[in-house]
Amino acid sequence: MKKFTGPLALGSLLAGVAAWGIADTQAVNAQGFYKGKTIKMVVRSAPGGGYDFYGRLLARHMAKYIPGNPNMIVINMPGAGGIVAANYMASRAKKNGTEIAILTRELALAQRTKEIGVRYDLEKLSALGSAASSTFLVVLGKNQPIRTYQQLKDSKKTVLFGATGPGSGSYQYPSLLKKDGFNVKIITGIIGGSARFLAIERGDTHGTANSYESTRKAIKELGLIPIFYNGAPHKALPVPHMSTLLSKEGKQLAALLGAPLAAGRPFYTTSGVPADRLKLLRDAFKAALHDKELLKEAKRAKRNVAWTAAGVMEKVNQEILGASDAVISAYKSGAKKVYVKHTAPVTKIKKKGKRIYFTYKGKEIKVKVSGKRTKVQVNGKKVKRKAIKIGMTCKFKFAGPGGEAKYIKCK
Amino acid sequence: MIDAAIAGLIGILQWKALLLMMVGIVISSTLVAMPGIGSKTAIALLLPIAFTLNQFEAICLIMSVWAVSNTANSITSILFSVPGGGGSQATIMDGYPMAKKGEAARALAASFTSSAIGGIIGAIVLLVAIPILRPLVLLLGPPEFFMLVMVGIAMVGALSGKAPVKGIIAGGLGLIISMVGVHIITGLHRFTFDQIFLIDGFKLIPVTIGLFAIPELIYMGVKGTGISDLPLGDLSKGRKQGIQDAFTHRWLILRSSLIGVWVGIIPGLGSAVADWFAYGSAKQTCPGARETFGKGDVRGVIAVDAATNAKEGGSLIPTLAFGIPGSSTLALIFGGLIIVGITPGRDMLTKDLHLTFSMIWLLIIGTIITSILCLTFTRQLAMATKLRPTLMIPVILVMAVIGSFAASSRFEDVLIMFAFGTIGYFMRAGGWPRPPLLLGLVLGPIAERHMWTSVQLHGVDFLWRPGVLIIFALLVVCVAYPMFQDRNSKLRAQETES
Numbered sequence: 001m002k003k004f005t006g007p008l009a010l011g012s013l014l015a016g017v018a019a020w021g022i023a024d025t026q027a028v029n030a031q032g033f034y035k036g037k038t039i040k041m042v043v044r045s046a047p048g049g050g051y052d053f054y055g056r057l058l059a060r061h062m063a064k065y066i067p068g069n070p071n072m073i074v075i076n077m078p079g080a081g082g083i084v085a086a087n088y089m090a091s092r093a094k095k096n097g098t099e100i101a102i103l104t105r106e107l108a109l110a111q112r113t114k115e116i117g118v119r120y121d122l123e124k125l126s127a128l129g130s131a132a133s134s135t136f137l138v139v140l141g142k143n144q145p146i147r148t149y150q151q152l153k154d155s156k157k158t159v160l161f162g163a164t165g166p167g168s169g170s171y172q173y174p175s176l177l178k179k180d181g182f183n184v185k186i187i188t189g190i191i192g193g194s195a196r197f198l199a200i201e202r203g204d205t206h207g208t209a210n211s212y213e214s215t216r217k218a219i220k221e222l223g224l225i226p227i228f229y230n231g232a233p234h235k236a237l238p239v240p241h242m243s244t245l246l247s248k249e250g251k252q253l254a255a256l257l258g259a260p261l262a263a264g265r266p267f268y269t270t271s272g273v274p275a276d277r278l279k280l281l282r283d284a285f286k287a288a289l290h291d292k293e294l295l296k297e298a299k300r301a302k303r304n305v306a307w308t309a310a311g312v313m314e315k316v317n318q319e320i321l322g323a324s325d326a327v328i329s330a331y332k333s334g335a336k337k338v339y340v341k342h343t344a345p346v347t348k349i350k351k352k353g354k355r356i357y358f359t360y361k362g363k364e365i366k367v368k369v370s371g372k373r374t375k376v377q378v379n380g381k382k383v384k385r386k387a388i389k390i391g392m393t394c395k396f397k398f399a400g401p402g403g404e405a406k407y408i409k410c411k
Numbered sequence: 412m413i414d415a416a417i418a419g420l421i422g423i424l425q426w427k428a429l430l431l432m433m434v435g436i437v438i439s440s441t442l443v444a445m446p447g448i449g450s451k452t453a454i455a456l457l458l459p460i461a462f463t464l465n466q467f468e469a470i471c472l473i474m475s476v477w478a479v480s481n482t483a484n485s486i487t488s489i490l491f492s493v494p495g496g497g498g499s500q501a502t503i504m505d506g507y508p509m510a511k512k513g514e515a516a517r518a519l520a521a522s523f524t525s526s527a528i529g530g531i532i533g534a535i536v537l538l539v540a541i542p543i544l545r546p547l548v549l550l551l552g553p554p555e556f557f558m559l560v561m562v563g564i565a566m567v568g569a570l571s572g573k574a575p576v577k578g579i580i581a582g583g584l585g586l587i588i589s590m591v592g593v594h595i596i597t598g599l600h601r602f603t604f605d606q607i608f609l610i611d612g613f614k615l616i617p618v619t620i621g622l623f624a625i626p627e628l629i630y631m632g633v634k635g636t637g638i639s640d641l642p643l644g645d646l647s648k649g650r651k652q653g654i655q656d657a658f659t660h661r662w663l664i665l666r667s668s669l670i671g672v673w674v675g676i677i678p679g680l681g682s683a684v685a686d687w688f689a690y691g692s693a694k695q696t697c698p699g700a701r702e703t704f705g706k707g708d709v710r711g712v713i714a715v716d717a718a719t720n721a722k723e724g725g726s727l728i729p730t731l732a733f734g735i736p737g738s739s740t741l742a743l744i745f746g747g748l749i750i751v752g753i754t755p756g757r758d759m760l761t762k763d764l765h766l767t768f769s770m771i772w773l774l775i776i777g778t779i780i781t782s783i784l785c786l787t788f789t790r791q792l793a794m795a796t797k798l799r800p801t802l803m804i805p806v807i808l809v810m811a812v813i814g815s816f817a818a819s820s821r822f823e824d825v826l827i828m829f830a831f832g833t834i835g836y837f838m839r840a841g842g843w844p845r846p847p848l849l850l851g852l853v854l855g856p857i858a859e860r861h862m863w864t865s866v867q868l869h870g871v872d873f874l875w876r877p878g879v880l881i882i883f884a885l886l887v888v889c890v891a892y893p894m895f896q897d898r899n900s901k902l903r904a905q906e907t908e909s
Contacts, residue, residue: 046451056458076455077820080593080610087607116600117607160868165595188596189553189864194734194756202549204868221757297462301750 033097033277035068042093042101044085046078053303054131054265055102058285061294065284070098083110083117090120095272097281100128102267105260108320113332122317125268126278128285130308133232134264136169136257137215138177140207141200142223149228149245152182159184162196162205170196172257173209173230179330180250197222212237213304230254231261232306252327259320263313282310339406343395346388346410353385356408358396365401367408375407412541412764419768422467423776431468432773435475436781440483450480451740452817458747469751470769473744478774479781481719482526486785489518489712490638490795491807493624493814499719500619500849501686505704505711507627512707513639515793516646520653521709522716523782523789525664528657529717530778532668533675533724534771541767544732544760548676554873557861558882559677563684563854565890566691570846573701578847581838585851588613595856596863608823612856617815617828619849624811625832626839631800638796638803646790654786656709663693663710664717671718675725684853687846689718695893724774731759731767 043055059072077085082104093099103125104110111118140159146152152159161174165188174186187205190196196208197218207227212234218224230242242254269281288294289307298305340360347364348357357366369376369385376385378392385408388394394410423432435457442453453476461469484499489506502522509518540547551559564582571578591602592612603609631638657664667689674685693714694704704711729735734756736742745755753759759767798806815828838845865873873879 052455075820078611079821080607083610084607116603116605117610119607166597185867187864187867189860189867191595191860192735198548198733198735199552202552204552217754217756297750300462300752302754 032068034066034070036070037068037098038071038073039063039066040093040099041072041074042085042089042099043074043076044078044082044101044103046076050303051082051102051104051265052076053301057294057297057303058102058131058267058288060297061291062284062288065287065291066280080117081110082107083115083120086120086125087117089125089268089270093270095270097269097273097277100267100269100281102131102265105134105264105266107260107266108317109256109260109331112321112323113328122321124271126271126273127310127313127317128267128269128282129289129310130263130313131265131267131289131306132304133306133308134261135212135229135231135234135237136173136209136261137212137229137237138173138207138209138227139215139219139224140227141203141205142225143203144206146206146227147225149240152177152227155183157183159207160205161186162190162199162208163188164191165189169211169257170209174207176246176250176253176257179253180247193218197224200224213302230258231264249327249330253331256320256323256327256331259316263308263316266313339397339399341395341397343393345393346390349388349390353388356388356394356405358394360401363401367396367398367401367403367405369405369408374405377407377409379411380409415764416768418765419770420772422765423471423769423772425467428468428471431464431472432475432777433780435472436479436777436784439476439479440781440784444483444486450477451743453480454740454743454747458743458750461747462750464751466751466753466766467769469748470753470766470773473747474770474773475777477740477744478530478723478777481716481723482523482530482778482781482785484719485522485526485712485716486519486792487810489522490515490792491624491803491810492627493807493810494616494619499686499715500623501690501715501846502712502719503623504690504715504846505706505708507638508705508707509709509712510793510796511639513642513644513796514649514707514709515639515796516649516789517653517656517709518707518712519789519792520650520786521656522653522712523785524654524657525667525713525717526720527778527782528661528664529668529671529720530723531775532665532717533672533721534774535724536669536672536721537724537727537774538771540728541760541764544728545757548729548732550878551676552868552876552878553861553864554869554876555878555882556677557858557865557873558879558886559673560854560858560861562882562886562889563674563688563850564858565886566688567847567850568890569691569695569893570687570850571844574842574844577843581843581845582847582851585848585853586855587851588618588848589852589855595860608821613827613852614824615849615853617824618831618852620811620814621828621831621833622835622838622845622848624807625829626836628804628807628811629836630839632804635800638798646793649793650786650789653709653789657713660710660713663697663714666696667693667714667717668721671721672725674718675722676728684850685718685722686715687850689714690846692889695889720778724771727770730755731770732757 041055041059043052045051056074059074063070063072077088079085085101086103086107089099089101089103108122111120111122140146140152146155146159161184163171163174163186165171171186171188174184177184178186190199190205193210193214196205196210199205200208201222212229215224219226226237226239228240228242228245229237233241242258243251246254267285269278286307289305295305342360344358344360346356346358349355350357354369355366356369357364371385374385376383376388378387388408388410392410394408396405397407398405422428438453438457439450454473457472457476461473464472481499485502485506487493488499488502489510492503492507494500494503506518506522509515567578567582568575589612591609593599593610594601600610670689670692671685674688690711693710694700697710700708700710726741730741730745736745753763753766811828812825815824816822835845869876
């Protein structure tokens with residue numbers, strides 16, 4: 001036994017030193033860690049635009065509220081709608097609180113819908129807070145008769161909405177209306193709010209959905225008419241909030257789209273940052289957003305600043321990540337192809353079964369049948385497309401008249 | 412209007428504003444001359460300073476970086492066949508062969524001079540267009556934009572030289588490459604193979620650097636000589652000659668500048684293709700150009716640089732009239748200018764007209780100063796072509812790597828650059844024209860987007876809109892005129908023979 005006393009004593013001494021060391025590091029963490037260090041501010045988009053503005057704004061004003069007054073540099077990391085920057089923060093960034101990032105507000109949605117390229121887990125990133133809330137607004141031009149939500153709902157004439165493309169807010173809102181049976185058509189490929197306002201002015205389209213901040217000026221200059229909005233409430237908006245409108249499913253979707261707007265400019269740091277250092281960053285973030293100079297700059301740039309606590313942001317993310325599959329699939333169908341189901345007898349077959357005709361809503365229409373993608377069944381058995389014959393009654397799931405069929409089940 | 416013009420001029424002629432303009436010009440000319448580092452990076456760096464300035468000073472600092480970036484961009488294109496930025500690719504076509512012939516000073520001088528004149532013409536067109544800006548832009552919808560892009564695609568023929576079939580194939584290849592990434596209309600991923608770096612598609616800068624710079628490096632290494640193995644001659648004389656060249660070909664400059672302005676007006680098209688459009692048109696219309704272009708014809712340099720600088724005036728038209736930035740750089744600039752209270756849009760043509768004039772004056776004064784500055788250093792720059800290859804190859808290679816990486820800070824872009832370097836080498840060795848590939852890459856997505864939007868709006872009937880028909884007629888003239896001219900000259904040659 002005696003022989004072990006020495007190493008044991010040495011061991012406890014080492015343990016003691018280690019414990020003292022840890023305690024000491026924590027003390028350093030809380031106060032002096034950032035002294036002489038450089039904090040990287042990763043911005044999820046290219047220079048220019050909203051995310052870049054807020055990233056640089058915070059980089060200019062946050063450091064003075066961090067003890068040790070570190071340097072802050074901005075690094076733009078654009079790509080894949082913000083997914084590149086989020087992946088970087090989750091895997092490659094230093095996990096000691098010297099890298100923070102402004103990430104895309106649709107991060108949780110992208111993770112929940114399992115978008116290609118997502119390699120991050122939001123619950124493993126640490127939220128710092130959000131710098132602004134956002135409001136999304138649906139507007140119509142002045143040279144058309146519709147003035148209210150009800151008139152839009154009852155419109156017999158197809159209302160054209162300009163949009164960037166699927167995945168963007170300008171597409172999602174009109175597609176929500178479309179799902180609720182409104183007579184609207186989405187015209188894609190018109191990139192940027194100003195271009196969509198121009199399309200309205202030129203008479204190409206009737207309306208669009210856009211953030212309130214970017215629409216405010218156009219409402220005044222072009223006389224655009226607000227119809228309804230989603231996200232953070234605005235005093236200046238005399239129109240209904242989306243949560244009071246639409247069908248049940250529509251409301252759920254609106255809530256899903258509206259949730260990220262509450263934390264419209266979200267900032268994160270990596271996982272593994274010691275709790276006291278994380279608190280320090282969160283406090284500095286909050287203090288910076290109440291800084292007089294920062295507010296002055298934001299006001300000059302006509303950008304709103306509204307601090308949202310990290311806890312609120314995490315709750316919003318959990319809500320989105322926990323959304324039911326039904327809501328998510330409805331969201332996805334709004335963002336991508338809308339399939340229609342219909343049962344009818346086959347009236348005509350062309351191109352050796354590649355085109356199949358049947359009656360839908362009183363009109364004869366055709367669907368495309370792919371040899372690879374379309375599932376074809378006759379009496380429950382998987383068969384090739386040429387097995388379909390005229391007169392068979394089939395159940396079709398297809399992407400609208402003329403579109404490709406997902407499946408055809410015949411009897 | 413005259414009051415506003417004078418107020419605008421006085422605004423930027425104060426000593427602090429002028430000093431900031433000089434700062435902008437020097438930063439732009441040195442930083443932007445590095446490949447891959449565009450004016451955007453320089454502007455992003457300067458924006459925080461601009462927040463503390465008054466409106467005129469902010470315009471002077473920020474806009475001068477942008478206004479003059481195209482002038483210095485050509486330096487590396489001419490000397491090393493490495494494009495300094497998106498707008499200086501076509502300068503390589505004749506600028507680099509000139510450098511190889513020992514005429515680097517002449518090429519640089521011609522480039523700087525035509526750049527200055529082009530910039531002035533662009534500013535004047537903008538000035539003349541002020542009263543009709545809004546109606547002009549309102550006339551052009553997606554169908555008209557689509558047809559304008561088609562005119563550009565018709566340029567492939569002109570850029571293919573004596574190998575039209577190879578040119579069309581290369582153009583097709585460019586179109587296919589342009590499809591990689593997320594399809595903006597449907598949100599579908601095309602040819603991305605679940606690779607995250609392919610989601611945004613292939614970026615123009617790494618592709619261009621690969622296609623043009625890497626093959627030259629290989630050739631230089633094999634040959635074992637510097638860029639030029641001919642004597643440089645009297646550099647001052649070369650410079651004088653270059654300046655004279657620009658004035659001799661003044662009509663070419665005017666024509667190319669107008670092309671530049673026209674391309675600038677189309678949002679999203681501007682920066683990357685104005686040079687090719689001007690080059691293609693010069694090749695079609697200059698006498699004897701078909702034989703001499705690509706082998707070091709000074710007209711090839713003049714046409715390109717006049718157009719790239721003139722397009723800046725053009726791209727201000729949609730920005731000022733509607734707040735639609737003509738390019739991503741302008742989006743960044745106006746994002747910054749908003750902070751000092753300058754908002755693009757209708758106000759710029761009414762209440763804030765004096766600020767618009769400041770910008771026009773700045774375009775004029777800035778380009779003149781930059782060109783004089785660059786002309787001063789032409790001789791020193793030209794000497795770089797005499798450096799031995801053991802020194803040049805590593806330097807250019809580093810420039811190529813940094814340039815590819817800097818554009819969007821992605822390591823994958825460096826790999827893309829080398830991949831296209833290999834493709835470029837084989838294309839060059841096999842006599843395949845490389846410009847159509849670039850044109851396909853740039854124009855493909857724009858044409859596709861405008862076509863989709865047009866079809867959604869009007870169905871196939873969009874082709875019968877009067878604007879579309881007029882532009883189509885222009886396209887026919889563009890294609891038919893050189894053919895007609897060719898036949899005429901052949902006939903004439905036959906006549907003289909008989």
